[in-house]
Amino acid sequence: MKKFFLCMILAGLAAFSVFCKSKFSVIKTEYFDVIYPPECEISAKKIASVCDGYYLEITSLLSEEPYQRFPVTLIKDVEQFNAHFNPLSYNHIVMYDTFTPEGLDVFGKTIESVFYHELTHAVTLNIKSRKNRFLSWFADVVNPAYFSLTMFWLEGATVSFESRKGEGRLNDPFFMQDAYESLKEGKFPSWRDVTGGRDTFPGGSDAYLFGGMFSKYLQDKYGMEKFAEFWHLAGTECPLSFVAGLFKKTYGLPLTDAWLDFKAALEEKLSKSTSAPLLEKTLLSDKNAVVRTFDVHTSFRLGDETKIIWYDSKSAAIYMKSGKKTKKLLSITGVSSIKFSDDGEYIAVSRYVLRNSTKAEIGIFDIANSKYHNLGMSAKRDASVVRSLNGFDVYAVEVNSNPIQLLHFRYDEKFHRLEDAEPITLGADEVPYSVLSFTYDGKIQHAAIIKTGLNWKIRLFDDSKKIAEYDFGKKIIHNLHMNFADAYKIIFSFAWADMGPFQSGESENQIFSRIGLFSVKTDDFSAEFLAQQIDSFENLGGITDVCFDMENYSPICVSAEYESNPLCTVKIDSALMRASKEFGPVTFEASGPSQEFGNASADSKDSLLAQKDFSEKPFNVLPYYLKGIRIPFGLVSRTDLSFATLSTALLGASYIGTDTLGDHLVGLSAGFDPFSNSLGFWGRFSGGGSAFTGGSNSLSYNLAGNVLFDGSSFLQTSDSFSMSYVLWRGLVSSVSLSLEEYFFYGEEDEEYEVDSDSVKAGIMKGSEYTMGGTHSKTDFVLSFSNIHKSSPKNFQYAGFSFSLFLSSEYKNVHYDFSDDKKIESEKNYLNAGASLLVRIPGISQIGLFPLSLKATLFPSSDYFASFSAGVVLWSWEIQKGVPAASIFLNRFTLQASYTGNFDYYSNGKKDFFAVKKSLDIAKDLSKDDYSDSLALGAFFTFGPNASVATGSLSWNLGGKIEFCPNPKDDKRLKGGLLFGLNY
Numbered sequence: 004m005k006k007f008f009l010c011m012i013l014a015g016l017a018a019f020s021v022f023c024k025s026k027f028s029v030i031k032t033e034y035f036d037v038i039y040p041p042e043c044e045i046s047a048k049k050i051a052s053v054c055d056g057y058y059l060e061i062t063s064l065l066s067e068e069p070y071q072r073f074p075v076t077l078i079k080d081v082e083q084f085n086a087h088f089n090p091l092s093y094n095h096i097v098m099y100d101t102f103t104p105e106g107l108d109v110f111g112k113t114i115e116s117v118f119y120h121e122l123t124h125a126v127t128l129n130i131k132s133r134k135n136r137f138l139s140w141f142a143d144v145v146n147p148a149y150f151s152l153t154m155f156w157l158e159g160a161t162v163s164f165e166s167r168k169g170e171g172r173l174n175d176p177f178f179m180q181d182a183y184e185s186l187k188e189g190k191f192p193s194w195r196d197v198t199g200g201r202d203t204f205p206g207g208s209d210a211y212l213f214g215g216m217f218s219k220y221l222q223d224k225y226g227m228e229k230f231a232e233f234w235h236l237a238g239t240e241c242p243l244s245f246v247a248g249l250f251k252k253t254y255g256l257p258l259t260d261a262w263l264d265f266k267a268a269l270e271e272k273l274s275k276s277t278s279a280p281l282l283e284k285t286l287l288s289d290k291n292a293v294v295r296t297f298d299v300h301t302s303f304r305l306g307d308e309t310k311i312i313w314y315d316s317k318s319a320a321i322y323m324k325s326g327k328k329t330k331k332l333l334s335i336t337g338v339s340s341i342k343f344s345d346d347g348e349y350i351a352v353s354r355y356v357l358r359n360s361t362k363a364e365i366g367i368f369d370i371a372n373s374k375y376h377n378l379g380m381s382a383k384r385d386a387s388v389v390r391s392l393n394g395f396d397v398y399a400v401e402v403n404s405n406p407i408q409l410l411h412f413r414y415d416e417k418f419h420r421l422e423d424a425e426p427i428t429l430g431a432d433e434v435p436y437s438v439l440s441f442t443y444d445g446k447i448q449h450a451a452i453i454k455t456g457l458n459w460k461i462r463l464f465d466d467s468k469k470i471a472e473y474d475f476g477k478k479i480i481h482n483l484h485m486n487f488a489d490a491y492k493i494i495f496s497f498a499w500a501d502m503g504p505f506q507s508g509e510s511e512n513q514i515f516s517r518i519g520l521f522s523v524k525t526d527d528f529s530a531e532f533l534a535q536q537i538d539s540f541e542n543l544g545g546i547t548d549v550c551f552d553m554e555n556y557s558p559i560c561v562s563a564e565y566e567s568n569p570l571c572t573v574k575i576d577s578a579l580m581r582a583s584k585e586f587g588p589v590t591f592e593a594s595g596p597s598q599e600f601g602n603a604s605a606d607s608k609d610s611l612l613a614q615k616d617f618s619e620k621p622f623n624v625l626p627y628y629l630k631g632i633r634i635p636f637g638l639v640s641r642t643d644l645s646f647a648t649l650s651t652a653l654l655g656a657s658y659i660g661t662d663t664l665g666d667h668l669v670g671l672s673a674g675f676d677p678f679s680n681s682l683g684f685w686g687r688f689s690g691g692g693s694a695f696t697g698g699s700n701s702l703s704y705n706l707a708g709n710v711l712f713d714g715s716s717f718l719q720t721s722d723s724f725s726m727s728y729v730l731w732r733g734l735v736s737s738v739s740l741s742l743e744e745y746f747f748y749g750e751e752d753e754e755y756e757v758d759s760d761s762v763k764a765g766i767m768k769g770s771e772y773t774m775g776g777t778h779s780k781t782d783f784v785l786s787f788s789n790i791h792k793s794s795p796k797n798f799q800y801a802g803f804s805f806s807l808f809l810s811s812e813y814k815n816v817h818y819d820f821s822d823d824k825k826i827e828s829e830k831n832y833l834n835a836g837a838s839l840l841v842r843i844p845g846i847s848q849i850g851l852f853p854l855s856l857k858a859t860l861f862p863s864s865d866y867f868a869s870f871s872a873g874v875v876l877w878s879w880e881i882q883k884g885v886p887a888a889s890i891f892l893n894r895f896t897l898q899a900s901y902t903g904n905f906d907y908y909s910n911g912k913k914d915f916f917a918v919k920k921s922l923d924i925a926k927d928l929s930k931d932d933y934s935d936s937l938a939l940g941a942f943f944t945f946g947p948n949a950s951v952a953t954g955s956l957s958w959n960l961g962g963k964i965e966f967c968p969n970p971k972d973d974k975r976l977k978g979g980l981l982f983g984l985n986y
Contacts, residue, residue, distance in 0.1 A: 026040055026041070027039060027040050027076075027621075027622035028040075028041070028044075028047075028619045028620065028621060028622055029619070029620050029621075029622040030047060030048070030051045030617050030618065030619055030620075031618065031620070032051055032054055032055050033055045034054065034055050034058050034069060034071070034072055034073065035050075035051070035054045035055065035058070035072065035073050035074070035075055036072070036073070036074040036075065037050055037051045037054065037075050037077070038074055038075065038076040038077070038622050038663055039076070039077040039078075039100075040077075040078065040079065042079050042100075042403070043077040043078065043079055043100045045405055046077055046098075046100045046114045047077050048617055049112070049114055049115055050075060050077070050098075050114065050115065050118050051617055053115050053118075054075065054118065054122070057115075057118070057119050057122055058122060058126070061119075061122060061123055061126045061164065062126055064164070064227055064231065065126060065127065065130065065230075065231040065234055065235075066228070066231040066232075066235070067126060067130050067231070067235075070136065071094065071125075071129055071139070071143075073094055073095065073096060073122075073125055074095045074096070074627060074663045075095070075096045075097075075098065075118070076095065076096070076097050076098070076663040076664055077097075077098045077099075077100045078097070078098075078099060078100065078664070079099075079100050079101060079403050080359075080360045081099040081101065081360045081361045082099075082101050082102075082355070082360075082361055082362050082363040082381060082382050082402050082403065083099065083101065083104075083355050083361045083363065084099055084101050084102060084103050084104055084107065085098075085099050086098040086099065086117050086118070086120070086121050087121065088121045088122075088124035088125050088128075089665050090128060090142075090143045090144040090146075090149075091144055091632070091661070091665065092142070092630070092631035092632045092659050092660055092661045092665075092668075093142075093143050093627070093630040093631055093632075093661075094125055094129065094143045095627075095663050095665065096118070096121045096122065096125065097663075097664055097665065098114070098117065098118065098121070100114065101363075101382075101402050101403055102363070102384060102400065102402035102403075102407070102434075103434060104339075105436055105481055105482075106177075106178070108434070108436070108454055108479070109170055109171060109172060109174060109175040109178075109457070109479065109502065110165075110170050110171065110457075111170055111456045111457045112456075116165055116170070116171065119164070119165055120161045120162070120164070120165045121161070123160055123161040123164045123165070124157060124160075124161055127148070127157070127160050127161075127234050128146060128148055128149070128157070128238075129143065129146065129238075130146075130148070130234050130235055130237070130238035131146060131238045131239070132235075132238070132239050135238075135239070140633065141632070141633045141634070141635070142631075142632040142633065142634075144632075146238055147237065147238060147239065147240055147241035148234070148237040148238050149950060149951050150241045150245075150949070150950045151237055151241045151242070151245045151246050151249060151949060151950065152237055152246055152949075152950070152951070153198035153199055153200075153210065153246070153948065153949060153950065153951070153953040153954075154198060154199030154207060154210035154211075154214070154951070154953060154954060155194065155197055155198045155199060155210045155213065155214040155217075156214060156218075156237075156246065157210075157214075157951065158199075158210050158211045158214045158215065159210070159211075159213075159214025159215050159216075159217055159218035160214075160218055160230075160234070161215075162211050162212075162214065162215025162218070163215050163216075163218035163219040163222060166215065166219065169502070169503070170457060170502070172211070172215060173215055173216065173219055174502050174503045175479060175500070175502070176479075176500035176501070176513060176514060176515060176516050176545065177479065177481065177498075177500055177516050177545070177547060177563075178212065179212070179216070179514070180514055180515045180516060180544070180545040180563055181205065181209075181212055181563060181565060182212055182213060182216055182269060183269060183272070183273050183276075183514050183515070184515075184544045184545065184563060184564060184565045185565040186266075186269060186270060186273055187273070187539075187544075188564065188565050190565050190566070191266055191269075192209070192213070193259070193262065193883075193884065194213075194217070194258060194259070194262045194884075195883070195884025195885070195886065195891075195948060196209075196882070196883055196884050197209040197210055197212075197213040197214070198210060198884060198891065198948055198953050198954070199953050199954035200884065200891030200893070200946055200947075200948055200953045200954050201882050201891075201893075201954075202882075202893050202954075202957070203566070203797070203880060203882060203893075204293050204317065204566060204567060204568075205565070205566070207954050210954075216265075216269075217262070217265055218230070220265045220268065221233075221254075221261070225254060229253060229254060232253050233249060233250065233253040233254070236249050236252060236253055237249050245889055245949040245950075246258065246949065272514065273514065276513070276514045276515070276538040276539065277536075277537040277538045277539075278537060278538060278539045278540060278541055279537050279540055279541070279575075279576065279579060280540070280541045280542075281540045281541060281542055281543055281573055281574065281575060282573075282574040282575060282576065283572075283573065283574035284542060284543065284571055284572070284573050284574075285571060285572045285573075286569055286570075286571050287311060287313070287324055287329070287559070287569075287570045287571055287572060288313055288315055288322065288569045288570040288571075289315065289318070289569065289794065289795050290567060290569050291317065291566075291567045291569075291795035291796065292313075292315040292317060292318065292567060292568065292569050292570065292795050293315060293316045293317045293567060293568045293795070294313045294314065294315055294316075294548075294561045294568050294569065294570045295314050295315075295316045295338065295339065295568075296313070296314050296338065296339065296340050296341050296482075296548070297311065297312060297313035297314070297341070297548060297550070297559070297561065297570055298311075298312050298313075298341055298342050298343050298350075298484065298550065299311050299312075299343075299484065299486070299550040299551070299552060299559055300343040300347035301486075301487070301552065301553045301554055302346075302347060308325050308326040309325075309552050309554055310323060310324070310325045310343070310347055311323065311324045311325075311552075311559060311570075312324075312332070312341055312343065312350060313341075313570045314335075314338040314341055315795065316338070317792065317794075317795035318331075318334075318792055318793060318794050318795055319334055319335065319336050319735065319791050319792045319793075320332075320333065320334045320335065320793070321333055321335060321338065321341060321350070321352075321368070323370070332350075332368065332370065332373070333368065333373070333375060333734060334734060334735045334791050334793070334801075335352070335354065335375070335734040335735060336354070336356070336734070336735055336791070337354040337355040337356055338352060338353070338354045339353050339354060339355060339363075339384060339385075340352070340353040340384065340385055340386065341353075342386070342387050342388070342439070344388045344389060344390055344395075345389055345390060345441045345442050346390050347370075348369070348370055348371060348390075349367055349368065349369055349370065349388055349390070349395075350367070350368040350370065350388075351365065351366075351367055351386040351387050351388040351397070352365065352366045352367070352368055352375075352386065353365050353383070353384045353385055353386045353399070354366070356732060357700040357701075357729075357732060358381075358700065358701060358729075358732060359700065359701045359702075360700055361700065362381040362382070363381060363382055363383055363384045363402050364377065364378075364380065364381055364383065365378050365380060365383045365384070365386035365397070365399050366378055366386075367386075367388055367395070367397070367418060375734060376418040378397065378412070378414075378418070378420075380399075382401060382402045382403045383399040383400065383401060383402065383410065384399065384400050384402050385399060385400040385435070385436070385437070385438045386398065386399040387399075387438060387439060387440035388440070389440050389441065389442055389447050390442075391413075393415065393416070394413060394414050394415040394416050394418075394421065395413070395414045395415075395416075395418070396411065396412075396413055396440070396447055397411075397412045397413075397414060398410065398411055398412075398438065398440045398449070399412075400435055400438060401426070406428055406429055406430065406431060406433070407428075407429045407433065407434060407435060408426040408427065408428050408429070409426060409427040409429070409435065409438060409449070409451075410423070410426045411423065411424035411425065411426060411427070411466065412424070424466070425466070427449075427464070427466060429453070430455075432455055432456065433453050433454070433455050434453070434454045434455070435451045435452065435453055435454075436451065436452040436453075436454065436480075436481070436483070437451060437452050437481075437482055437483035437484075437497070438450075438451040439451065439483060439484070439485050441485055441488070443488055443493070444525075446465060447465065447466065448463065448464070448465050448470070449463070449464050449465065449466075450462065450463050450464075450483060450485060450493075450495065451464075451483065452480050452481075452483050452497070453472075457477055457502065458474065458475075458476060458477065459475045459476070459477070459478055459479060459480045460472055460473060460474050460475060461473045461475070461480070461483065461495070461521060463523070463528070470528065470589075471523070471528040471530075471589040472589075473521075473530055473532075473586045475499075475532075475584075477501065477502040478499050478500070478501055478502075479499060479500045479501070479502060479516075480497050480498075480499050480519070481497060481498045481499070481516070481547065481548065482497055482498055482547070482548040482549070483495055483496075483497045484496045484497065484549070484550035484551075486520075486550060486551045486553050487551075487553045490525065491524065491525060491526070492522055492523060492524050492525060493522075493523045493525060494520065494521070494522050494523075494551075494553075495520070495521040495522075495523070496518070496519065496520055496521070496549050496550050496551050496558070497519045497521065497549065498516050498517065498518065498519065498546045498547050498548055498549050498560075499516065499517055499519040499534070500513060500515070500516040500517065500545075501513050513538055514538055514539070514545075515538050515539040515544070515545035515546070515563075516545040516546050516547055516563070517534065517535035517538070517545075517546055518534075518535040518546050518549045518558055518560065518575075518580070519532065519533070519534050519535070519549075520532070520533040520534075520551070520580065521533070527588035527589065528588060528589035529585070529586060529587055529588045529589070530585070530586040531582055531584075531585050531586070532582070532583045532584040532585070532586070533580045533581065533582055533583065534580070534581065534582075534583035534584075535575075535579060535580060536579050536580070536581050536583075537579055540573070540575065543560075543562050543571075543573060544562040544563035544564040544565075544568075545562075545563040546560045546561070546562070546563070547560075547561045547562075547563045547568065548560060548561040549561075552572065557572055557573065557574050558572070558573055558575065559571070559572050559573075560573060567795070624662050624663065627660075627661075627662060627663050628660035628661070628662065628669060629660060630660065631658060631659050631660030631661060632657075632658065632659040632660075633656070633657075633658055634656065634657040634658070634659070634672075635656060636653045636654070636655060636656070636657065636674070637651065637652040637653055637654060637655025637656065637657060637672050637673060637674020637675070637683070637685070638651065638652075638657045638670070638672040638674070638685050639651065639652040639655065639672055639673065639674040639676070639683035639684060639685040639709050639711065640652075640685070640709050640721065641676055641678070641679055641681065641683070641709070641711055641718075641719065641751075641752070642709070642719070642721040642747060642751075643747075643751050643753065643774070644747055644751060644774060644775075644776060644778045644814070644816060645778070646721060646723075646745050646747060646778070646780075649678075649679075649751065649753055650676055650678045650679065651674075651676070652674030652675055652676035652681070652682075652683045652711075653674060654674055654675040654676075654677065655672060655673050655674025655675060656672070656673060656674070657670065657671065657672035657673075657674075657685070658670065658671050658672070666690050666691065667688075667689070667690035668687065668688070668689045668690065669687070669688055670685070670686065670687035670688075670707075671684075671685070671686055672684065672685035672686075673685075676711065679711070679713065679718065679752040679753075680713065680714070681711040681712060681713045681714075681718050681752070682711065682712050683709055683710060683711035683712070683718075684709070684710050684711075685707070685708070685709050686707065686708055687705070687706065687707040687708075688705075688706050688707075689703075689704060689705040689706065689707075690703070690704060691703040691704060700729070701728060701729040702726075702727070702728045702729075703726070703727050703728075704724075704725065704726040704727075705723070705724070705725045705726075706722075706723075706724050707722065707723050707724075708720065708721070708722035708723070709721050709722070711749075713750075713752065717749065718749055718750055718752060719747065719748065719749025719750055719751070719752070719775075720746075720747070720748050720749055721745075721746070721747045722744075722745070722746045722747075723743075723744065723745050723746070724742070724743070724744045725741070725742065725743045725744075726741065726742045727739060727740070727741040727742075728740055728741075733789075735789050735790075735791035735802070736787070736788065736789040737787070737788055737789075738785075738786070738787050739785075739786050739788075740783070740784065740785045740786070741782075741783075741784045741786070742781070742782070742783050742784075743781070743782045744779075744780070744781045744782075745778075745779070745780045745781075746778070746779050746780075747777065747778040747779075748776075748777050748778075749775060750773065750774075750775035751773065751774045751775060752773070753773065753774070754771055754772070754773055755771065755772055755773070755774065756769060756770070756771050756772075757769060757770045757771075757772070770820055770821065770822070771820065771821040772818045772819055772820040772821065773818075773819050774816060774817070774818055774819075775816070775817055775819070776814070776815045776816040776817050776827075777813065777814070777815045778812075778813070778814045778815075778816075779811075779812070779813045779814075780810075780811070780812045780813075781810070781811045781812075782808060782809070782810050783808060783809045783810075784806050784807070784808040785806065785807045785808070786804060786805070786806040786807075787804065787805050787806075788802070788803075788804035788805075789802040789803065789804075790802040790803065790804055790840070790842050793844040794844060797878055797880070797894070798845075798853040798875045798878060799844040799845070799853055800842040800844060800853065801842055801843065801844045802841075802842055803839065803840060803841045803842070804838075804839075804840045805837070805838070805839050805840075806837065806838045806839075807835070807836075807837050808835065808836050808837070808838070809833075809834075809835050810832070810833070810834050810835070810836065810861075810863075810864075811832065811833045811834075812830065812831075812832040812833075812864065813830070813831055813832075814828075814829070814830040814831075815827070815828075815829045815830075816828050816829075831915065832864050832915070833915060833916050834861050834864070834915075834916055834917055834918055835861070835916070835918045836859065836860045836861030836862065836918060837859070837860045838857065838858070838859040838860070838862070839857065839858050839859075840855070840856070840857045841854075841855070841856040841857070842854070842855055843855075843856070845874075845875075851875070851876070851877065852874055852875065852876070853874070853875050854872065854873070854874050855871075855872070855873040855874075856871070856872050857869075857870070857871045857872075858870050858871075860918070860921065861917065861918060862904075865906065866904050866905060866906060866907065867905040867906065867907035867917075867921075867924055867925070867928065867932075868904070868905045869902070869903065869904045869905075870901075870902065870903045870904075871900065871901065871902045871903075872900065872901045873898060873899070873900040873901075874898065874899050874900075875896060875897070875898050876897045876898060876899055877896070877897040878894055878895070878896045878897070879894060879895045879896075880893075880894050881893060881894055881895065882894070884948045885945075885948070888948075889947065889948045889949040890945050890946065890947060890948050891945060891946050891947070891948040891953060891954075891957075892943060892944075892945045893943075893944040893945060893946070893957060894943070894944050895941070895942075895943050895944075896941070896942055896943075896944065896959075896961075897939075897940075897941045898939075898940055898941075899937075899938065899939050899940075900937075900938050900940070901935065901936070901937050901938075902935060902936055902938075903933060903934070903935035903936075903969075904933070904934050904935070905928055905932050905933055906932045906933075906934075907924050907928070907932065930969070933969050934967070934969050934970060934971040935967065935968055935969050936965050936966065936967045936968075936970075936977075937965070937966045937967075937968070938963050938964065938965040938966075939963060939964050940961060940962065940963035940964075940981050941961045941962065941963075941981075942959045942960055942961025942962075942981045942983075943959070943960055943961060944957055944958070944959050944985070945957060945958060945960070946958065946985075955986065956984075956985070956986050957984075957985045957986075958982065958983065958984055958985065959981060959982065959983040959984075959985065960980075960981065960982055961980075961981040962978065962979065962980055962981055963978070963979055963980075963981050964976075964977075964978055965977040965978065965979065
C-alpha cells in the first residue's frame with residue numbers, strides 16, 4: 004500500500020509539472036511580477052511602467068517600508084472589467100483586461116488607476132511591525148487587520164487614495180450623490196450600517212461610498228500621518244472592541260463622535276446646494292426596483308403609443324409600458340444595455356452571462372413574437388439594431404479589441420447571419436459609451452459618447468467618417484439617448500455632472516447628477532446644450548439616466564434613491580432647463596467631410612512598447628505554488644465508515660498553494676494522530692467554479708484524500724471527489740450535472756459498546772467491538788432549472804427545477820467483538836430517482852407568502868418519496884449593525900413548513916434498483932409507512948460586523964415549534980433550534 008501511495012504521488016507530480024507550463028509571459032520589476040498572455044501585452048506593459056513608482060508612493064503616504072513582492076496577473080478570458088487583491092494563499096493581484104464600464108470612467112488612465120486601487124489594498128493589509136513580518140512566511144493573511152477591519156475601512160483607504168489627484172470616484176457626483184441622498188431621505192446610516200454587511204440594495208457598495216468619503220474626511224481633518232498611524236495600529240493589535248478601540252486609540256475620540264462630525268460636514272454641503280419642487284412624479288417601475296438601463300420609442304404616427312422599456316436587476320426582467328399597460332417582456336439575467344430598434348419593434352440586448360467565464364453577449368428580442376434571438380457572439384456589448392430592407396443591421400462594441408472597434412453584422416429576417424461589414428475603428432485611447440445606431444436621411448448613422456482620458460465628447464458619425472463632434476471637457480456624460488429627429492434637427496438627452504463634488508463655475512455647488520438635452524441642427528451641425536440648472540429636485544434623487552417622452556415633452560428618468568433606483572416620469576418647470584453651452588457650425592478639413600477614423604492606435608502601441616526596455620520571460624507557475632500557506636499542524640482526518648471525522652492528526656504540518664489567479668488549489672499535509680497512534684497523509688486538488696477570480700464558471704472539481712498507517716501496517720484511507728459542470732445556460736435557465744463520490748477502506752480504530760441486545764447475532768448488551776470494511780457512495784445528478792428572481796422583494800422567486808439522479812452505495816462492514824466473535828454485513832444499493840422543486844412568488848406587491856414546493860422520488864435508501872412545502876409568512880428587513888455586539892442584523896423571518904416521507908420495504912429488505920417497481924411499491928404503501936411534521940419557525944439572519952468576513956458570511960438563528968400528525972416515534976409536539984449557515 005505504501006508503494007501504491009508513493010506511485011500515486013509521483014504520477015500526480017508528473018501531471019502537475021505538465022500543468023505548470025503556460026502560454027503566459029512575465030515581466031519582473033523591482034517589486035512586481037507582471038504576468039500576462041499575449042493578448043494583454045499592452046496593458047501589462049502599462050502596469051509594468053508604473054507599478055514600482057506607485058508602490059513607493061503608497062508606502063510613503065502610509066509611512067511604510069516596501070518589503071514585499073507581488074505577482075500581478077492580467078487575463079482577457081473574463082469579459083467584465085474588474086480587479087481584486089487576494090492574500091490567499093499569498094498576496095496577489097488579478098485584473099480583467101477588458102472594456103471599462105461607465106462607473107469607472109472617472110480615471111484618466113483606467114487600467115493603471117484600478118491597479119493603484121488594488122495595490123493600496125496590498126499595502127494597507129500588509130502593514131506589520133518588523134518583529135511580526137516573519138509571520139508572512141506562514142501566510143501573508145496573518146495580520147490582525149483582517150480580524151478588526153471591515154470592507155468599510157479596506158475600501159475606504161483605496162477609494163480615497165485613488166481620488167487624491169482630482170480623479171477617481173470621490174470626484175464623481177454619480178458615485179458620491181447616494182450619500183447626500185440618504186441625508187435628503189432621512190436615512191443616513193451609522194458607521195456600523197455601511198460595513199459591507201448589507202445584503203439588499205445598495206449592498207456592499209455602501210462600504211466603498213461611505214468608507215471612501217469618511218477616509219478622505221479623516222485625512223483632510225487630521226492629516227495623513229494620523230491615517231497611517233491608524234493602519235499601523237490595525238496591523239499590530241486587535242482589541243476586543245475591534246475597530247472602535249483602534250480608532251479611539253489613534254484619534255483620541257469615539258468613532259461614533261467622529262462619524263457625527265462627518266455627517267454634519269455633509270449636511271453643511273447639502274444645505275448649499277439648490278433644489279426645487281417637482282410639478283409631478285409618476286412611478287413607472289416598482290418603487291423598490293433597481294433600473295440599470297431603459298429606452299423610449301416615440302413614433303409620432305397616428306394611433307401609435309409611446310413605448311418605454313426598462314431592465315430591473317432586482318427582478319431580473321425587462322418590462323415594457325405601452326399606453327396604460329405595463330407587462331413583463333422576458334426574464335433575463337445580467338443585462339447591461341437595452342435599446343429599441345428604429346421602428347420600435349425589436350430590442351437590442353447586451354448582457355453578461357456566466358459560461359466558462361463571464362462573457363459579454365448580445366441578442367435581439369422580437370416584441371411582437373415574444374422571441375429572443377441569441378446572436379451567439381461573446382466579447383460584444385452596447386448593441387444596437389436597425390431595420391433594413393432585407394433584414395437587420397446589428398452594431399456592437401468589441402470589448403477586447405485594442406484599439407476599440409464598433410463591429411457591423413448583417414442578418415436576414417430570421418436572424419441568420421449574412422455577412423460582416425467593415426468595422427469602425429476608433430482612435431487611440433478612445434472609449435465609446437451609449438453607442439446609438441439609427442436611420443437618418445436614408446443612411447445608417449451613429450451617435451456615441453467618446454471618452455479620452457478625462458475628456459468627454461459626443462460624436463456623430465456614419466460607417467466611414469466623422470460627421471460632427473462636440474467637446475464637453477470634464478463634464479461627465481452618461482446614457483445617451485436619441486429623443487427626436489426631423490429634417491431640421493436631432494435631439495439627444497443624457498445625464499451629466501461636473502468632475503469633482505464642488506467645481507468652480509456654473510455648477511459651483513453641484514452634488515447630484517442632472518438632466519441634459521442636446522439639440523443638433525442638421526444643416527450646419529451647430530448644436531446647443533440645455534442643462535438642468537438647479538442641483539436637485541425634491542422627492543427625486545440624482546438623475547442617472549434620462550430620455551424624453553417627446554409627445555408630452557416630459558422627462559423619463561432613473562432616480563438615484565438611497566435604497567432603490569426606480570424609473571419615473573416627472574414634470575419640471577421648463578425654466579429650469581436653460582442653454583449652458585453652444586457649439587458653432589462644424590467645419591471640415593479641405594479634404595471634405597470624409598474624415599476617416601484614425602488608425603493611430605497601431606503607432607500608439609509601438610510607442611508604448613518602446614517607452615521602456617522590458618525584460619520578458621516565459622512564465623512558470625510552479626514557484627508560485629511554493630509561496631503558499633504553511634500551517635504548523637496537520638489536516639489529516641481519521642474517519643468512520645459513514646465518512647464522519649473521528650479525529651484529526653494535529654501533530655504535523657500542512658501546506659496549501661494556489662496559482663496566481665487563485666483558481667487551482669493544491670494542499671498537502673502530514674500528521675500524527677495520538678488517538679489512534681497512526682501517521683497519516685492528506686492531499687487535495689481543486690479548481691474552477693470561481694466567477695470572481697476568473698476561473699471556470701462552468702466546471703468545478705475537488706479531489707481530496709487521507710491515508711493513515713498504524714505503525715508499519717495500513718490503517719485506513721478515506722477519499723472524496725466532487726465535480727459540477729454547467730452544460731448550458733439560457734436567459735435564466737441552466738442544465739447542469741454533478742458527481743459526488745465518497746470512499747472508505749480500512750479500520751476505524753474506534754471502540755464501541757452495544758447499547759441493546761441483538762438476539763439474531765447472540766450479542767449481548769455492553770459487548771465491546773470495533774468496525775472496519777469498505778464503504779463507497781456515489782451520486783450522479785442531471786438538473787434543469789429556470790428558477791429566477793421575479794420581483795424586487797426578498798424571497799420572491801418563480802420557476803422550477805427538475806433533477807434526475809442515480810445513487811449507488813456499497814457497504815461491507817465487519818464487527819470485531821472483544822470475545823473474538825465476528826459479524827459481517829453487506830449492503831449493495833443502486834437506484835434512480837427524481838426531484839421537482841417549484842417556486843411561487845406569492846403576492847409580489849407586498850412580498851408576502853412566497854411558496855416553495857418540493858417532491859422527491861427515492862431521496863435516499865430509506866425512503867420511497869418525500870414531500871415538503873414552505874411559505875414565508877412575514878419578513879422584516881433590518882439591515883443594521885448592532886452596537887457592542889459586532890454583528891450585522893439583516894432581517895427577521897417568520898415561516899411555516901410541512902414535510903412528509905414514505906418509507907419503503909419489501910419483505911423487510913430494500914429492493915435493488917427499486918425505481919423500476921415504483922408503481923408496485925406505491926400500491927403497497929400504508930399509513931404506517933408515512934411520517935410527517937408541520938412546523939412554525941422564526942429566525943434572525945445576521946453575520947459578523949467585524950473582520951473581512953462581514954458581508955460574505957451569515958447565519959440563520961431562531962427556534963421552531965413542530966407538530967407531527969404521523970410521528971415516527973411517540974412524540975407529536977416538539978420544539979427545537981433553527982440554525983443555518985449562509986456563505
